[in-house]
Each structure stands twice: as C-alpha cells, then as structure tokens.
Amino acid sequence: MSGYVELLPVAFEAVGRGAEAMRGRSPGSLTVKGDRDLVSELDFTIERELRAFLRHATPAIGFLGEEEGSTGSAELQWVLDPIDGTANFVRGIPLCAVSLGLVHRDDAVLGVIELPFLGSRYAAARGDGASLNGQSIKASTVEDLSEAIVAIGDYAVGPDASAKNRLRLALTARLAEKAQRVRMTGSAALDLAWLAEGRIDAALTLSNHAWDMAAGVAIAREAGASVVDRDGTSHDALSAMTIAAAPALSDTLLTLLAKADSQQASPGEIASGSY
Structure with missing residues (x-):
C-alpha cells in the first residue's frame, strides 16, 4: 500500500x-x-x-x-x-x-x-x-479486437481541427472494420472509468490534457489495463496520446493507429467512401 x-x-x-x-x-x-x-x-x-x-x-x-x-x-x-x-x-x-x-x-x-x-x-x-x-474492479481480459467495444475520444474542434481529424477519422474507419463496436461518449474520464470496470475494452484518446486523463489513467492502471503513448511507451503527463486497453489488445490497437497515421484519408475521401 x-x-x-x-x-x-x-x-x-x-x-x-x-x-x-x-x-x-x-x-x-x-x-x-x-x-x-x-x-x-x-x-x-x-x-x-x-x-x-x-x-x-x-x-x-x-x-x-x-x-x-x-x-x-x-x-x-x-x-x-x-x-x-x-x-x-x-x-x-x-x-x-x-x-x-x-x-x-x-x-x-x-x-x-x-x-x-x-x-x-x-x-x-x-x-x-x-x-x-x-x-x-478489474479491467477486461478480452484478447480479440473482434470481441471488443472500443471508445474513441471526441473529434477535434478549434484550430487545425480538420488536420487533426484526418487521423481520428482514419482510425475510426479501421476500428469499424475490426472491433465489435465503436463508441464515442463525450467524456474521457467516463471512458477510462468504464475501461477499469470492464464495461468497455479500450479507450483511445488522441490527445493528452492532464485534467482529462490523470484520474482515469490512475484508475485504469490499478484495474490492470495497459495505458501507453502512441509509440507504446508508458503513459505520463508528457505523452502525446492516451491508448488504454485490455492488455492483450494494446499491440493490435497501436498497429491500427500506426496504419491509420500513415494512410490518413481526407474528409472528402471519408465522405465518399473511397479511402
């Protein structure tokens, strides 16, 4: 203790x-x-x-x-x-x-x-x-993304929102093909709390404001979830993103994120379904 x-x-x-x-x-x-x-x-x-x-x-x-x-x-x-x-x-x-x-x-x-x-x-x-x-409480032990409910953070608003959302949209598209369901609740704290409880199996936030993440990261980790930055290093207040998940899903999600990052679709491509 x-x-x-x-x-x-x-x-x-x-x-x-x-x-x-x-x-x-x-x-x-x-x-x-x-x-x-x-x-x-x-x-x-x-x-x-x-x-x-x-x-x-x-x-x-x-x-x-x-x-x-x-x-x-x-x-x-x-x-x-x-x-x-x-x-x-x-x-x-x-x-x-x-x-x-x-x-x-x-x-x-x-x-x-x-x-x-x-x-x-x-x-x-x-x-x-x-x-x-x-x-x-304990986090999920789901091992296959096809059986996972994945929460993704809000799309960006404000300066450079269009550019930031290319990655979010590309990742959403990949998750839609692989995960059992994708959810957007509008609260990063709730996403991490539900991850800790095992209600959902992953919570992906492509940003890292301390007030959004600190409490939830502490709770998710103590419940046994993996919480890392976009490159797989341990998450802290200086991380670029917050990738939190059942441990067995972490590498799969990081791979999907990397693929989405390298092949970001434009908003027009997303709308037309041509990505």
Whole structure:
C-alpha cells in the first residue's frame, strides 16, 4: 500500500462536493472558449470551490484546473476537470463526470471519478487497486479486437481541427472494420472509468490534457489495463496520446493507429467512401 491512499478521503470529499453541485445546480451562463468549445458558469464555480477546499486540506500540494490553470507546487499536484463532458451536461445527457487526479512528477498516482447522474464513484491509489463504490474492479481480459467495444475520444474542434481529424477519422474507419463496436461518449474520464470496470475494452484518446486523463489513467492502471503513448511507451503527463486497453489488445490497437497515421484519408475521401 502506498502513501497516496491516505489522500483518498480528501479526494472523495472534494469530488463529492463537485458532484453534488452538478446534481443540484443549473449550468448557468455559457461562455465560448473557441470554435465549437464552451464552458459553463458551473465549471468555474466547482473549480474555484474545490481549489479552495484542497488548498486548505492539503496546502503542500499544488493544483491544476482546466479552466483557471495552475497554483502551488508543480511536482505534486491535484489535477481537476470540474465537469468532464460539459457539452453533455448542459444538454441533460448523463454521461459526464467530476474528475480529480493526483500527479507526482508527471505520473498519475491517484484518481477519483464520480458520475453524478449514474451513481458511480471510481477510485484508485498507486498500489491499492481500483474500486467502484467501494468494491474492487478489474479491467477486461478480452484478447480479440473482434470481441471488443472500443471508445474513441471526441473529434477535434478549434484550430487545425480538420488536420487533426484526418487521423481520428482514419482510425475510426479501421476500428469499424475490426472491433465489435465503436463508441464515442463525450467524456474521457467516463471512458477510462468504464475501461477499469470492464464495461468497455479500450479507450483511445488522441490527445493528452492532464485534467482529462490523470484520474482515469490512475484508475485504469490499478484495474490492470495497459495505458501507453502512441509509440507504446508508458503513459505520463508528457505523452502525446492516451491508448488504454485490455492488455492483450494494446499491440493490435497501436498497429491500427500506426496504419491509420500513415494512410490518413481526407474528409472528402471519408465522405465518399473511397479511402
């Protein structure tokens, strides 16, 4: 058992406060962050409230929030996405989460994810295993992609979205030919939590923002999933992508990703089916 597990009660309290706010308050006003990207007033409110709570409870630990950045130590840092899946949340779609991770020297070592509208709290600390509502969970042991349900992260928006989406579309096309099913939930935290539980067999996110990934990576790893970068090296905060899967599927998915990367189809080719 690691010393990180001693911080779980603090993380539970913080995430519980965020989840309660999501269940009890409206999104409030919406602000456009960029092309097809928005943030709700409640995102800011939760982040500010949890930043203050964690600063008081653990003053030696820094904090990084998606909306308002970093304060305190960067070596050991709480990392928060106050509402992961804001677009879902503001539309009343229950696939959204409060996601709080702890990162030590770029390595995710603790995570708590709560899905406020699904009654699920996932948690893990390095060396202590992963749990759902207090019960131990394990990742899938599926070995063949044809039997796997694979979640893929949202398509890109904002600057260079068209170029970024060529790889996403090419990978989706290859997965559609090989996997049992492909899913896009709109919440990276939920994808990684469901991977840890064994509901899905892989969660592929072709980006790596710490607030999206830290908690889920910690939980998925403790549940026995493989979590690597696009080149197969161990995943950390500096990785380019997050390729998380049942261990037996990891090499197959990395091969598919490499093939998709080398043969990216243009949007016109995807639309015409000529790729």
